[in-house]
Amino acid sequence: MDMMVAGLLMALLFVILGSGLWIGLALVAVAAVGMEFFTQRPAGDSMALTMWGHMSSWTLTALPLFLWMGEILFRTRLAKDMFSGLAPWLNRLPGRLLHTNVIGCGIFAAVSGSSAATCATIGKITLPELKKRGYPDDIAIGTLAGAGTLGLLIPPSIIMIVYGVASNVSIAKLFVAGVIPGILLALLFMGYIVVWSLRHPGRIPAADTAMRFVDKVKAARHLIPVVLLIGAVLGSIYTGIATATEAAALGVAGSLALAAAEGSLTWRSFREGLVAGARVYCMIGIILAGAAFLTLAMGFIGLPRHLAEWIGSLGLSPAMLLVLLVAFFILLGCFLDGISMVVLTMAVLLPTVEAAGFDLIWFGIFIVLVVELAQITPPVGFNLFVLQSLTKRQITDIARTTMPLFLLMLLAIALIYLFPGLVTWLPSQM
Incomplete structure (x- = not known):
C-alpha cells in the first residue's frame, strides 16, 4: 500500500514537472498532497517547520557565498586572459592547445563550482580561438563538454554542498575528497x-x-592572483583553519579585492554579480526546501524503509547496486538537472547505501561523478545545451563528440570503486 501511494505521488510529480511548474514548487505541492491525504500529520505545520529548519541551516550559507564568488570572478579579466596565459605552456604537449579546454575548465571549476558556468565561460574563450588556429571542431567541442563537468567535482562544488546538507556529512571533507578524483578525471x-x-x-x-x-x-x-586566491580558499579548508562557510566568505572578499585591483569592479558589476548569485541561490534554495518537505512526507508514508527492504531483498552485491545506481542516475539525467537529482533521491537512497556498507563521503564523490555523466546525457544534458547555444550545432552531433569522454567518466567511477582510497585518503588526514 505504501509503495502504491509513493508511486502515485511520483507520477503526480512528473505530471506537475511536465506542466512547466518550477521544480521547487512542484516538490512542495506533491509533499502537501501526500501529507494531507495519506498521513495523520498536519500538512501546514509540517511544511513550515521542515522548510524553515532546513533553510536556516548554518552549513547552507556556504552555497550563496561560493555562488557570489564565482559571479564576481566571472566579471573580471580572468576569462579574457586565460587562453593567452595557458597557451605558451602547452606547445610541446601532443594536442597542444586542445589541453586549454581541460586546464581552463579545471581552473575555472575551482572558481565557479558550476558545470554549466564552467562550460559556457571556457567555451566562449577557447572554441573561437581553437577554430581560428585550425583545430578540428569535433575534438574541441567534445573535450570541452567533458571537461566542463569538472565544475561539479573540483571544489568548491555546489553539488557537494547540496549533498553534504542532504546527507549530513562534512562539506569540508567532501571538498577534500574531490581533489584526487578531480585531478584523475x-x-x-x-x-x-x-x-x-x-x-x-x-x-x-x-x-x-x-x-x-x-x-x-x-x-x-x-592567472597568478586567481590561482593564489583559490589556493587560499581551499587551503584554509584543508588545513582546518576555516570552515567551508568561512572559506567562502574569504573567497568573496578576495574576489572583490582582485576585481578592484584589475579595475573591473564597478557599482554595476558588483550589483550584477550579487543579483545573479542571489537568483541562482533562490532557485536552488526553493528546490532544497521543497525536497526536504517531500522527504518528510515520504518518510511518514514509509517509502524509504520499504524501498530499502525491497532492494535488500534482491540480494545485490555492492558492485551490482552501484551499477544499478549509475543506470538510474543516467536515466534521471535525461529529465532533471543535477541538483534536482541529488535532492530528490538522497533521502530514499542513503539508508540503502549505508546498509550496503558504503562510506557516505565516498558515496558523495560517486554521486558527483554520476551526476557529471548526466550533464552530457541527451536529451537534457545541461552541458550539451550550453554547447549547442555556443556552436549552433545539432545536439545529437555534440552528444556524439562527447561519447569518448562519457566512457572515460565511467572508467573513473570504476577506478574509485576498485581503489576507494583515491577518495577517502585525503579526508582521513584531516
Missing part, C-alpha cells in the same frame, strides 16, 4: 587528447613560436 581527459593527437597528427596545427620562460610567466601573470 582531468588527467584522463588530457590522456585522451594526447592519444587522439598521436593517432591524427595531421589534424593538429603546428606549434607556435617558442617563447622564453620569462615571457611565458609574463603571459600568465593575470
Whole structure:
C-alpha cells in the first residue's frame, strides 16, 4: 500500500514537472498532497517547520557565498586572459592547445563550482580561438563538454554542498575528497587528447613560436592572483583553519579585492554579480526546501524503509547496486538537472547505501561523478545545451563528440570503486 501511494505521488510529480511548474514548487505541492491525504500529520505545520529548519541551516550559507564568488570572478579579466596565459605552456604537449579546454575548465571549476558556468565561460574563450588556429571542431567541442563537468567535482562544488546538507556529512571533507578524483578525471581527459593527437597528427596545427620562460610567466601573470586566491580558499579548508562557510566568505572578499585591483569592479558589476548569485541561490534554495518537505512526507508514508527492504531483498552485491545506481542516475539525467537529482533521491537512497556498507563521503564523490555523466546525457544534458547555444550545432552531433569522454567518466567511477582510497585518503588526514 505504501509503495502504491509513493508511486502515485511520483507520477503526480512528473505530471506537475511536465506542466512547466518550477521544480521547487512542484516538490512542495506533491509533499502537501501526500501529507494531507495519506498521513495523520498536519500538512501546514509540517511544511513550515521542515522548510524553515532546513533553510536556516548554518552549513547552507556556504552555497550563496561560493555562488557570489564565482559571479564576481566571472566579471573580471580572468576569462579574457586565460587562453593567452595557458597557451605558451602547452606547445610541446601532443594536442597542444586542445589541453586549454581541460586546464581552463579545471581552473575555472575551482572558481565557479558550476558545470554549466564552467562550460559556457571556457567555451566562449577557447572554441573561437581553437577554430581560428585550425583545430578540428569535433575534438574541441567534445573535450570541452567533458571537461566542463569538472565544475561539479573540483571544489568548491555546489553539488557537494547540496549533498553534504542532504546527507549530513562534512562539506569540508567532501571538498577534500574531490581533489584526487578531480585531478584523475582531468588527467584522463588530457590522456585522451594526447592519444587522439598521436593517432591524427595531421589534424593538429603546428606549434607556435617558442617563447622564453620569462615571457611565458609574463603571459600568465593575470592567472597568478586567481590561482593564489583559490589556493587560499581551499587551503584554509584543508588545513582546518576555516570552515567551508568561512572559506567562502574569504573567497568573496578576495574576489572583490582582485576585481578592484584589475579595475573591473564597478557599482554595476558588483550589483550584477550579487543579483545573479542571489537568483541562482533562490532557485536552488526553493528546490532544497521543497525536497526536504517531500522527504518528510515520504518518510511518514514509509517509502524509504520499504524501498530499502525491497532492494535488500534482491540480494545485490555492492558492485551490482552501484551499477544499478549509475543506470538510474543516467536515466534521471535525461529529465532533471543535477541538483534536482541529488535532492530528490538522497533521502530514499542513503539508508540503502549505508546498509550496503558504503562510506557516505565516498558515496558523495560517486554521486558527483554520476551526476557529471548526466550533464552530457541527451536529451537534457545541461552541458550539451550550453554547447549547442555556443556552436549552433545539432545536439545529437555534440552528444556524439562527447561519447569518448562519457566512457572515460565511467572508467573513473570504476577506478574509485576498485581503489576507494583515491577518495577517502585525503579526508582521513584531516
